[in-house]
Amino acid sequence: MPTIERSAIMRAVKSRGNASTEGRMVSILRGARLTGWRRHLQIVGTPDFVFPAARVAVMVHGCFWHGCPRHYRSPCDNSVYWSAKIARNIARDKLTRARLRRDGWAVLTFWEHDLKREDVVVRRLRRALGRGVTKTL
Numbered sequence: 683m684p685t686i687e688r689s690a691i692m693r694a695v696k697s698r699g700n701a702s703t704e705g706r707m708v709s710i711l712r713g714a715r716l717t718g719w720r721r722h723l724q725i726v727g728t729p730d731f732v733f734p735a736a737r738v739a740v741m742v743h744g745c746f747w748h749g750c751p752r753h754y755r756s757p758c759d760n761s762v763y764w765s766a767k768i769a770r771n772i773a774r775d776k777l778t779r780a781r782l783r784r785d786g787w788a789v790l791t792f793w794e795h796d797l798k799r800e801d802v803v804v805r806r807l808r809r810a811l812g813r814g815v816t817k818t819l
């Protein structure tokens with residue numbers, strides 16, 4: 683497949699992926715009446731969601747794009763390309779987590795598949811937020 687065509691497809695896939703996982707997280711946060719979060723705050727690594735007062739960063743990872751150990755399957759076409767790309771994403775995620783923690787952030791990572799268990803997500807968030815100053819509800 684020509685490079686230009688492939689990158690157009692990737693952009694389409696990527697924006698859909700982000701919309702579904704981040705949109706799902708937004709609805710979980712709203713449903714649980716959790717407040718004090720911002721999206722894409724310009725701190726190191728630009729995590730998907732940040733609770734600045736509680737100093738909690740939340741990363742939401744699409745199972746494909748971030749190489750979920752349970753669900754990632756390399757596509758048959760261009761598998762070398764994809765393996766390298768996903769490996770870079772995994773390495774970047776790891777570095778981002780380490781840098782955030784070094785800066786004093788608690789970092790929660792949720793996989794796309796975790797978001798199906800809303801109760802579990804909310805419990806993990808509340809536990810992390812409970813350590814900080816934010817008191818919700």
Ligand SMILES: [Zn+2]
Binds near residue numbers: 745
């Ligand atoms: Zn998964």
